[in-house]
Amino acid sequence: MLPESAADSPNARILETARRQLFAYGYNALTMDDLAHELGISKKTLYLHFPGKDAIIGLIIEGIGRTIRAEMEAVLNDAALNFAQKLRGVVDVVAPRLAQTSPAMLRELQRYAPRIHQKIDELRQKNIPYVFGRLFRAGIAEGAVRADLDPDFAAQFWLQAMRGLTHPDTLATTHLTPRQTLEKALELFTGGLLTPGGRKDYEKLFPR
Amino acid sequence: MLPESAADSPNARILETARRQLFAYGYNALTMDDLAHELGISKKTLYLHFPGKDAIIGLIIEGIGRTIRAEMEAVLNDAALNFAQKLRGVVDVVAPRLAQTSPAMLRELQRYAPRIHQKIDELRQKNIPYVFGRLFRAGIAEGAVRADLDPDFAAQFWLQAMRGLTHPDTLATTHLTPRQTLEKALELFTGGLLTPGGRKDYEKLFPR
DNA sequence: ACTTTGGATACTACTATAGTTTCCTAAGAT
DNA sequence: ATCTTAGGAAACTATAGTAGTATCCAAAGT
Structure with missing residues (x-):
């Protein structure tokens, strides 16, 4: 009856195995029989x-949400990064997740x-406006984002575009794929979003 | 009661719609109800x-097999291509198909x-040895593939490796992904397969 | 010996869907 | 105008797959 560390408690092991199955094969393929068998x-x-x-x-979903949120915070709170670097950081957090989220799986869940x-949709609705709102505000503060636009509206715009796409x-x-969608949408969005100065920084970090 | 062209007969339209659904969402998501509804x-x-x-x-599977097989024949029969170009051609035929064949869908079918x-496995067992056998023989004839190896064995080797992978x-x-697997396996296989001369041609067409 | 933990597995209840049938409407034929 | 037929809507049946529960039993500690 020792108190177990959160990392290797039975619960964590179950969740980790289920997460692998879920992302590898989808919702229906993750059966409770198989899961129990796999776990022995x-x-x-x-x-x-x-x-x-x-x-x-x-x-599992909540865990992923928490992880992403924490990684986002780390990027946003890093005072050493300029706007383009933060945007790069945010994209690098999200892209790998999207890469393993297939349209087929989303449809199955739906x-x-x-x-x-x-x-999942609720998590997005909560986090995207928050993260991108902060990001855009920081961008405006340093002159990389046009000061005449509303950062929260821009964040909502982004959220709705991504939801639809x-x-x-x-x-x-x-x-x-979701990942390609992200890249294309990002290119489009920033193309109309940045000042010429911000655009230069951006292009250094996102070579064509 | 006019005789209809094969291209837009009802049957072809049904197969095409079903194929799209199948590759987009998988076996279970392709229901006969939905299919009928989609087709009106x-x-x-x-x-x-x-x-x-x-x-x-x-x-659908047979149709894809026939298409691939025909494209392969076109590449193999083109006397103007050297070994590396034929290999490139063969890979370019297969790669797009693999790209839209997700592990999840294969598992669902299984x-x-x-x-x-x-x-599907039978189609592979029939076609891979045939195509690669011919390919390797042509490679040996022009000195790009080591003459001391058995082309049919090499083809089988490749088949079995790809089946397992x-x-x-x-x-x-x-x-x-299946596509990455193909690329990695190809790199490995050719690395041990080619003579120094064939290796040079190969590297021109598959830049690292 | 007694108790507890947990694996194997049978069982139940339910859902989704493949495949069939029934009914009905509408368009063309007579 | 009536008849015929093609085909859509949807009800229906049969079945398979699986979430969740319950039963039985073996092993390990006490």
């Missing part, structure tokens, strides 16, 4: 740790676990 | 054209439609 425990024990499948996935899909049906139409 | 026809009419879901998918998965479970372990 019985379903009985599995249900002893978690009340159900959606609870597990919910915690269809078979709408509550989970909704939770990463919707499964849209992705099917554009034939783009 | 009733399930009754759909089942009038095809005996069932797996028949449709089987025809689990829910083992017959289909098996059919693109198995869903392997992909989950390597964290590679």
Whole structure:
């Protein structure tokens, strides 16, 4: 009955295994039978740790959200970075996550676990305006972003654009992956967003 | 009752729509209800054209196989190409197909439609030895491939390596996409395959 | 010996969907 | 105007897959 570290508690191990399965094969392919088998425990024990499948996935999503949020904070709070570097940092945090989030999986969640899909959307709605609002304000303060625009509105604009663009049906139409969508949207958005000075810094860090 | 061209017959339209759904969202997400709805026809009419879901998918797979095979023939029969150019051509035929074949979809097929998965494997077992056997023989004839190796064995070697590497479970372990797997495997395989002369031609066309 | 922990697995309840059928409407034919 | 037929909408059936529960049993500690 020793108090266990959070890192290697049974719960953490279960969540980590489930996360791998989920991102590798999707929602339906992650069955409780398989998960228990993979972990070398019985379903009985599995249900002893978690009340159900959606609870597990919910915690996975929340964990990812927390991680991303923390990494974002680190970038935003680093006074040594200029605007373009912070933007680079923010994109580098998000891009790997998007790369392993397939349109197929999002669609599966939307269809078979709408509550989970909704939770992801809520996380985005909460975090994107916050992060990009701060980012744009910092950009304005240092003259890299046009001072005449409203940073919060710009953040919302970005959120709504990304929400629409990463919707499964849209992705099917554009034939783009979430990651490509991010890159293209970013190029477009910044092209109209930056002052000539900010544009130069940007181009150094995002070579064509 | 005019005879319809093969291109826009109802059957071709159904297959094309089903193919898009299949590659965009996977096997389970392709339901007969949705397919009929998408096509603007009733399930009754759909089942009038095809005996069932797996028949449709089987025809899709066969069609892709035929297309690839024809493109391969065109490359192999082009006397103007040297070995490295033919290899480049063959890879360029396969790579786009692999790019849209996700590990998740393969796994889904393996689990829910083992017959289909098996059919894909059979197509590979038939075509890879044939194509690469011919390719290697041509390479030997022009001195780009070591003359002391058996081209059919090399083709089998390649087949077996690719089969193992693109198995869903392997992909989950390597964290590679099928396409990355192809590129990495190709680099490795040719590195030990070519004479110094063939190696030079190869490096011109596959810059590091 | 007694108790506890947890694995294997049978079982239940439910959902999703492949495939079938029934009914009905509308457009062309007579 | 009536008849015929093609095909859409949707109800229906049968079945497979799986979330979640319960039962049984073996091993390890007490």
